[in-house]
Amino acid sequence: MTRDIYITEVALRDGSHAISHQYTVEQVRKVAKALNDAGVPYIEISHGDGLAGSSLQYGLSRTNEMELIEAAVTVADRSKIAVLLLPGIGTVKELKEAAKLGAKMARIATHVTEADVALQHIHAAKDLGMETVGFLMMAHMAPIEKLVEQAKLMESYGADTVYVVDSAGYLLPDQVAERIRALKQSIGVNVGFHGHNNLSLAMANTLAAIKEGATRIDGSVRCLGAGAGNTQTEVLVAVLDRMGIKTGVDLYKMMDLAEDIIAPILQTPQEITRDSLTLGYAGVYSSFALHAKRAAAKFGIDSRDILIELGKRKVVGGQEDMIVDVAAEIAKSKAISI
Ligand SMILES: CC[C@H](O)CC(=O)C(=O)O
Numbered sequence: 001m002t003r004d005i006y007i008t009e010v011a012l013r014d015g016s017h018a019i020s021h022q023y024t025v026e027q028v029r030k031v032a033k034a035l036n037d038a039g040v041p042y043i044e045i046s047h048g049d050g051l052a053g054s055s056l057q058y059g060l061s062r063t064n065e066m067e068l069i070e071a072a073v074t075v076a077d078r079s080k081i082a083v084l085l086l087p088g089i090g091t092v093k094e095l096k097e098a099a100k101l102g103a104k105m106a107r108i109a110t111h112v113t114e115a116d117v118a119l120q121h122i123h124a125a126k127d128l129g130m131e132t133v134g135f136l137m138m139a140h141m142a143p144i145e146k147l148v149e150q151a152k153l154m155e156s157y158g159a160d161t162v163y164v165v166d167s168a169g170y171l172l173p174d175q176v177a178e179r180i181r182a183l184k185q186s187i188g189v190n191v192g193f194h195g196h197n198n199l200s201l202a203m204a205n206t207l208a209a210i211k212e213g214a215t216r217i218d219g220s221v222r223c224l225g226a227g228a229g230n231t232q233t234e235v236l237v238a239v240l241d242r243m244g245i246k247t248g249v250d251l252y253k254m255m256d257l258a259e260d261i262i263a264p265i266l267q268t269p270q271e272i273t274r275d276s277l278t279l280g281y282a283g284v285y286s287s288f289a290l291h292a293k294r295a296a297a298k299f300g301i302d303s304r305d306i307l308i309e310l311g312k313r314k315v316v317g318g319q320e321d322m323i324v325d326v327a328a329e330i331a332k333s334k335a336i337s338i
């Protein structure tokens, strides 16, 4: 099959944030089978924060992610199963375990300025025979020259693809275009884009990325991703089909999956709420949304105030404990001013 664009479906990983990491084996089996049958080339499965993310800090998983990976591998005879790993949260040990179960792609994710921490994990993934992706998160937080420098590092470590990751859903289409263009001019490996829809720009940003030459694109069916979700996969398939761009994915099967299987999994329909809009507006990690909501309820304050303050402080993934600190400070300053 010839494809112009290779889609990675992230609902079973990024979407884990949106449902507080409550996936069951049965749900993953059903979703993975439907994605496989629809012809989606890559399906990502892990805790929302990557392998070994299940913890008090990031949120406890209902089911051990290795069981979820195994369930997906068992039903996917066409799609490759991918895993996400954030060095420091996950280790080579979990990567080996996932590879042994049949995961074929490793996506090694770092903050946009910290690619050097990915070296040993990319090497390990290559040694395990996995296709390897360097995933540069919070791409809006670095100037383009820095992004290019970090992408070159990922390439030098052996990544087959380097992604620009708009973790906060903050970037505007021109900003995505200039980032992808710069990477296309500077590295020889595939370039990918992962967006979030917090400002309702995930589709526009994805199309801007594709226009500049990105060939690896992430989507989440029914927008089942952190914050307002990612580029909606079934919509992307339809749009690209209209543009004459081949994804190799069956549109009707994706629509049926979205409606019949994903919609019932959602705790609430994915929409751009005041919290997700604030994530995009303030440039905050999409996975912080539920943490901020809980902290706001605990301290009796507005979650938007927490998110705006986190944006000002440029808090990054792995600093989830700061959410409660910031909430406590805001509650204290409000109490003093009364
Ligand atoms: C915390 C990992 C994060 O959810 C990875 C990702 O999808 C992103 O940065 O957008």
Ligand SMILES: [Mn+2]
Residues within 6 Å of the ligand: 014, 167, 194, 196, 225, 226, 286
């Ligand atoms: Mn994401």
